[in-house]
Amino acid sequence: MGVENKLTILSEAAKYDVSCSSSGNSRKNNPHGTGNTSIGGICHSWADDGRCVSLLKVLFTNSCIYDCAYCANRISNDIPRATFTPRELADLTINFYKRNYIEGLFLSSGILRSPDYTMEQLIHCVKILRKEYRFNGYIHMKAIPGASSKLIYKAGLLADRLSVNIELPSEKSLKKLTTKKQKDILLPMNDICKSLEEYKEERIKTRNAPAFAPAGQSTQLIVGASPEHDLHIIKLSENLYNRFSLKRVYYSAFIPVSKDNRLPALSGPPLRREHRLYQADWLLRFYQFKSDEILSRKNPYLDELIDPKAQWALNNLHLFPIDIQKADYEMLLRIPGIGVLSARKIIKARRHTSLTFDHLKKLNIVLKRAQHFISCNGRMITGLNNSPSNIYQNMISQKDKKQYEQLTFF
Amino acid sequence: MSNLLFSEMKHCQRSFLYDGTFPGLLCTFIILLQNKEVPLEIEPIHSYAPGIFSQTVTIETESKIAQNMLKKIISRIGRDSLQNILYCFLSLQPSRELLIFSYLVIGLQKGAAVNQFLSHDDVRNLLSLKKKVATESHRFKGLIRFKRINSNIFYGPFEPLYHIISIIAPHFKKRLPAQQWILHDKKHNAALFYNGSDLQQIDISEKLDQIIRDSENDLYEKLWQKYFSSIAIKERANKKLQMQFMPKRYWKYLTESFSLQLSKQKV
Numbered sequence: 128m129g130v131e132n133k134l135t136i137l138s139e140a141a142k143y144d145v146s147c148s149s150s151g152n153s154r155k156n157n158p159h160g161t162g163n164t165s166i167g168g169i170c171h172s173w174a175d176d177g178r179c180v181s182l183l184k185v186l187f188t189n190s191c192i193y194d195c196a197y198c199a200n201r202i203s204n205d206i207p208r209a210t211f212t213p214r215e216l217a218d219l220t221i222n223f224y225k226r227n228y229i230e231g232l233f234l235s236s237g238i239l240r241s242p243d244y245t246m247e248q249l250i251h252c253v254k255i256l257r258k259e260y261r262f263n264g265y266i267h268m269k270a271i272p273g274a275s276s277k278l279i280y281k282a283g284l285l286a287d288r289l290s291v292n293i294e295l296p297s298e299k300s301l302k303k304l305t306t307k308k309q310k311d312i313l314l315p316m317n318d319i320c321k322s323l324e325e326y327k328e329e330r331i332k333t334r335n336a337p338a339f340a341p342a343g344q345s346t347q348l349i350v351g352a353s354p355e356h357d358l359h360i361i362k363l364s365e366n367l368y369n370r371f372s373l374k375r376v377y378y379s380a381f382i383p384v385s386k387d388n389r390l391p392a393l394s395g396p397p398l399r400r401e402h403r404l405y406q407a408d409w410l411l412r413f414y415q416f417k418s419d420e421i422l423s424r425k426n427p428y429l430d431e432l433i434d435p436k437a438q439w440a441l442n443n444l445h446l447f448p449i450d451i452q453k454a455d456y457e458m459l460l461r462i463p464g465i466g467v468l469s470a471r472k473i474i475k476a477r478r479h480t481s482l483t484f485d486h487l488k489k490l491n492i493v494l495k496r497a498q499h500f501i502s503c504n505g506r507m508i509t510g511l512n513n514s515p516s517n518i519y520q521n522m523i524s525q526k527d528k529k530q531y532e533q534l535t536f537f
Numbered sequence: 538m539s540n541l542l543f544s545e546m547k548h549c550q551r552s553f554l555y556d557g558t559f560p561g562l563l564c565t566f567i568i569l570l571q572n573k574e575v576p577l578e579i580e581p582i583h584s585y586a587p588g589i590f591s592q593t594v595t596i597e598t599e600s601k602i603a604q605n606m607l608k609k610i611i612s613r614i615g616r617d618s619l620q621n622i623l624y625c626f627l628s629l630q631p632s633r634e635l636l637i638f639s640y641l642v643i644g645l646q647k648g649a650a651v652n653q654f655l656s657h658d659d660v661r662n663l664l665s666l667k668k669k670v671a672t673e674s675h676r677f678k679g680l681i682r683f684k685r686i687n688s689n690i691f692y693g694p695f696e697p698l699y700h701i702i703s704i705i706a707p708h709f710k711k712r713l714p715a716q717q718w719i720l721h722d723k724k725h726n727a728a729l730f731y732n733g734s735d736l737q738q739i740d741i742s743e744k745l746d747q748i749i750r751d752s753e754n755d756l757y758e759k760l761w762q763k764y765f766s767s768i769a770i771k772e773r774a775n776k777k778l779q780m781q782f783m784p785k786r787y788w789k790y791l792t793e794s795f796s797l798q799l800s801k802q803k804v
Contacts, residue, residue: 223761
């Protein structure tokens with residue numbers, strides 16, 4: 128099979144692994160090498176689903192010995208199968224890179240023969256890139272669940288980022304839909320976490336300690352293929368961030384790829400739910416929220432119509448209004464309509480002048496949202512209706528307003 | 538530009554003309570600061586049309602004087618502020634010279650803290666222009682596509698809103714030091730050639746133009762188009778979002794634009 132056909136099959140097969148980032152490391156080049164990485168990542172294009180294209184994202188092979196119910200590449204699915212050779216894929220990567228189509232390679236795979244054998248193939252390909260072609264661009268490798276610690280360590284020495292996908296948020300769901308066990312996934316995550324910590328310690332002693340996955344590790348959860356509620360998912364993410372020092376958790380709305388009565392029959396992917404989960408994830412990572420502030424056992428689902436931060440603010444109205452001039456950074460972050468960048472701008476600007484609502488508008492703060500929660504010079508904006516139901520209405524996006532109005536009518 | 542900080546300076550109604558280059562602008566600033574003068578306007582001489590009552594002063598560009606102004610900015614206001622000024626200059630927005638002068642005067646008084654003085658319109662406007670230029674150059678680091686035109690030269694044309702070629706060239710020099718490439722800003726008629734060790738300014742000659750047009754599409758262009766059309770998840774189609782990040786003005790030189798045009802028709 129020619130490279131063109133392989134590329135078509137193996138890039139289509141890889142698209143459900145939604146991670147697309149090329150950020151997290153600034154790998155330097157040398158005069159004889161090709162490539163470097165940019166700490167913030169660079170987007171090279173945008174696909175028809177609006178997602179950024181930054182890496183050549185492919186499976187090494189879409190053959191697989193497993194039969195996971197949610198996966199398009201499951202062994203019982205009758206689809207064309209293909210496998211790259213390590214050299215073919217390395218050539219493809221370096222030539223795309225030289226034309227500035229990509230930042231680097233995202234390499235995942237179905238399991239061919241065994242996890243260890245598959246892992247060895249991936250490592251072989253990446254070795255050709257790094258050692259022979261002197262490639263210093265971005266490489267994101269999957270750690271195959273079940274592969275030996277030794278091989279995962281080898282991969283970490285070559286890649287910028289490693290990841291292993293949890294896919295399903297509980298042992299129960301895993302048992303229902305796959306033959307994988309949670310420990311198969313958590314073990315490599317733990318190995319990677321340990322190696323990352325060891326590298327950090329070594330680096331303090333010697334600057335030339337061999338780098339291990341400098342952009343850290345990430346994972347993916349499928350949303351909507353299994354019955355766990357949002358609180359369960361957020362708590363899981365929080366634990367993953369704390370215990371395994373993950374850089375990112377990705378949430379992928381479930382897309383039915385085969386008829387299977389173990390899976391829910393959805394009319395379409397739960398994109399809204401995925402969006403809210405990302406917003407909640409941001410609250411954990413950038414807004415200093417804890418999972419039990421966002422949701423509770425009594426209320427374990429994120430609101431469909433308003434974002435999690437607005438949801439929290441409405442449940443804590445006794446803390447507002449907040450004085451813009453005096454509030455500390457942590458409190459500024461809690462105001463709907465004020466994000467991380469706006470909070471920093473406020474802190475900078477208020478050193479030089481007493482801020483008015485006019486100033487805030489010029490700083491691009493979303494006053495329509497923030498106005499219910501802030502005061503300048505001791506006063507809130509006059510003439511506002513600060514009842515909870517009115518604030519709730521103002522937090523709803525224009526698009527959703529029609530839906531809300533229909534609901535309240537009944 | 539009416540502001541207490543300018544109270545010490547005289548508002549003369551003079552028009553200052555410079556050669557349109559960044560060093561030229563720096564020389565203009567030195568004179569204005571020496572005179573403690575706020576000009577009526579600062580304009581590039583080649584596009585200036587004098588009125589009946591215009592009083593003009595033409596500034597000579599001297600590289601030593603420009604260097605001195607540069608050093609002064611770095612030591613008094615910091616390297617970041619110099620970058621803010623340079624990027625704002627590259628935005629090519631009319632009358633940006635006066636905006637930069639205002640920022641400069643505040644900066645010489647406040648030092649690097651000028652960048653926090655966000656309640657001042659001129660500071661905010663300059664920083665906002667800087668951000669636009671920075672965003673455009675970051676976009677092009679990703680959107681430029683190189684096409685192989687002969688055994689080892691890669692050609693990358695693009696049409697940016699702002700004059701960013703000098704910002705993105707160092708990026709590609711670090712990234713691709715072992716191959717020869719050309720960056721060609723077709724909008725502003727500027728081209729840089731990297732020969733494997735240095736960057737040189739070049740003109741795109743007729744001959745080179747012909748070579749570019751005659752070059753065949755290489756295999757990897759086709760493979761990239763194939764790749765691009767395989768990766769979208771159809772159940773999540775979102776053309777609006779795609780357009781938001783990648784407006785049509787970027788499509789002209791994208792290798793995958795053929796696929797983009799096709800899929801646009803399907804909608």
